[in-house]
Amino acid sequence: MTRLLILAGFLAIVLSLGSALFHLTRGKGDSKKVARALTIRVALSILLFVLLLVAWQLGWIQPHGS
Amino acid sequence: MAHAPTSTASEKYYVPHGSPWPIVGSIALFTTVGGGALWLNHVHAGPWVMTAGLALLAVMFIGWFGTVIRESEGRLYNEAVDRSFRMGMMWFIFSEVMFFVGFFGALLYARQFSVPWLGGEGTKLLTKVIRGDDFEAVWPTNGPGNIGGDFEVIPAFGLPAINTALLLLSGVTITIAHHALRAGNRRMLNIFLAATFLLGFVFVYLQATEYIEAYTHHNLKLSTGIYGSTFFPLTAFHGFHVTMGAIMLVVIWFRCLKGHFTPTHHFAFEGVAWYWHFVDVVWLFLFIFVYWL
Structure with missing residues (x-):
C-alpha cells in the first residue's frame, strides 16, 4: 500500500514536470503556466519526501542497509 | 538563448555568418576522442591530448553561448527563432530522459530479472541447479561470485537523505526566484538564484564525501558486482548533471545581475530552471529506487 502511494506520488510529480515542459516548449510558451506547474512539482516532491519519512518512522518501509 | 521577440526584432530568421564555433567544436571533439584513443593505446601523450581537447571544448561552449547571448540581447531573434x-x-x-531510462533500465533488469533467475526463480530453476550454489536472490547483492567481496550499502538516512533535503530546498529556492522574476523583484531573484546554485554545489560536495565513505568504510566500489556497477554510474551521472545545472544557474545569475530578462520574456531562465527541476526529480527517483525500495 505504502509503495503504491509512493509510486502514485511520483507519477503526479512527473506529470506536473511534464506539464511544465509542455507549456515551455509549445508555441511561444506560457510563462505563467510553466511557473505554476513547477510550483506544484516542488510541493508534491516535498510531500513525497515527508511521506517517506513518516512511513519509515511508522515502520511501514525500511531502506536498504538498515 | 532566445530573448523577447520585440517590435524591433528582425523579420528574417537570424542565421549567423562566419561563425568559428562549429569548426572549433569539431576540432575539440576530434582532439578529445583522439586523445582518449591514444590513452587507451598507452601512448604517453594521450591524457594531455585529451585534456587539451576538453579545454578547447570548454572554450567553444563559453564562446558559442556568449555569442548567442549577445545576439539575443541585440534583438536579432524573432518569434521563429524563439520557437526553434x-x-x-x-x-x-x-x-x-532516454539517457536515464537506459541506466534505470539496467537497474530494473538486474533486480527484477537476472538476479532472481540466478537465485532459481521462475523458469530459470535449471540455472541454479547447474550452478549448484546456494545463492539467494536478495537485493542488494554483488552476485553469486561475491564479486569485490563483502560490502555494505550506504544507509538512506545519512548523507543521501540530507542531499535529498538539500535538492528539494534548492527546488523551493529556484521556484521563489522564478516567481520573483515574473513579479519584477530583481533583488529577490538574485538572492534566491544564488542560493539555488550554492545548494547544488553543496550537494555535489556531499556526494563526493559519500563516495569516499563508500570506498573506505563500506568496501562499496564500482567493481562491487552488479550493485556497485549500477549504483555508481547512476549516482555519478546524476551528480554530473547537478554540476552542469549549477554551472548553468551561475551563468543565468550573472545574466540576471547584468539586467537580462524581463517579467514576460525569460526563456533562458525558464529552460535552466526547468532543467534544475528535472535533475531534482531524477534524484528523487534515484533516492527511492536505489536507496529505499
Whole structure:
C-alpha cells in the first residue's frame, strides 16, 4: 500500500514536470503556466519526501542497509 | 538563448555568418576522442591530448553561448527563432530522459530479472541447479561470485537523505526566484538564484564525501558486482548533471545581475530552471529506487 502511494506520488510529480515542459516548449510558451506547474512539482516532491519519512518512522518501509 | 521577440526584432530568421564555433567544436571533439584513443593505446601523450581537447571544448561552449547571448540581447531573434530554441529544449530533454531510462533500465533488469533467475526463480530453476550454489536472490547483492567481496550499502538516512533535503530546498529556492522574476523583484531573484546554485554545489560536495565513505568504510566500489556497477554510474551521472545545472544557474545569475530578462520574456531562465527541476526529480527517483525500495 505504502509503495503504491509512493509510486502514485511520483507519477503526479512527473506529470506536473511534464506539464511544465509542455507549456515551455509549445508555441511561444506560457510563462505563467510553466511557473505554476513547477510550483506544484516542488510541493508534491516535498510531500513525497515527508511521506517517506513518516512511513519509515511508522515502520511501514525500511531502506536498504538498515 | 532566445530573448523577447520585440517590435524591433528582425523579420528574417537570424542565421549567423562566419561563425568559428562549429569548426572549433569539431576540432575539440576530434582532439578529445583522439586523445582518449591514444590513452587507451598507452601512448604517453594521450591524457594531455585529451585534456587539451576538453579545454578547447570548454572554450567553444563559453564562446558559442556568449555569442548567442549577445545576439539575443541585440534583438536579432524573432518569434521563429524563439520557437526553434523551445524545440531544441524539448529534444534535449528527450535525449536526457532516454539517457536515464537506459541506466534505470539496467537497474530494473538486474533486480527484477537476472538476479532472481540466478537465485532459481521462475523458469530459470535449471540455472541454479547447474550452478549448484546456494545463492539467494536478495537485493542488494554483488552476485553469486561475491564479486569485490563483502560490502555494505550506504544507509538512506545519512548523507543521501540530507542531499535529498538539500535538492528539494534548492527546488523551493529556484521556484521563489522564478516567481520573483515574473513579479519584477530583481533583488529577490538574485538572492534566491544564488542560493539555488550554492545548494547544488553543496550537494555535489556531499556526494563526493559519500563516495569516499563508500570506498573506505563500506568496501562499496564500482567493481562491487552488479550493485556497485549500477549504483555508481547512476549516482555519478546524476551528480554530473547537478554540476552542469549549477554551472548553468551561475551563468543565468550573472545574466540576471547584468539586467537580462524581463517579467514576460525569460526563456533562458525558464529552460535552466526547468532543467534544475528535472535533475531534482531524477534524484528523487534515484533516492527511492536505489536507496529505499
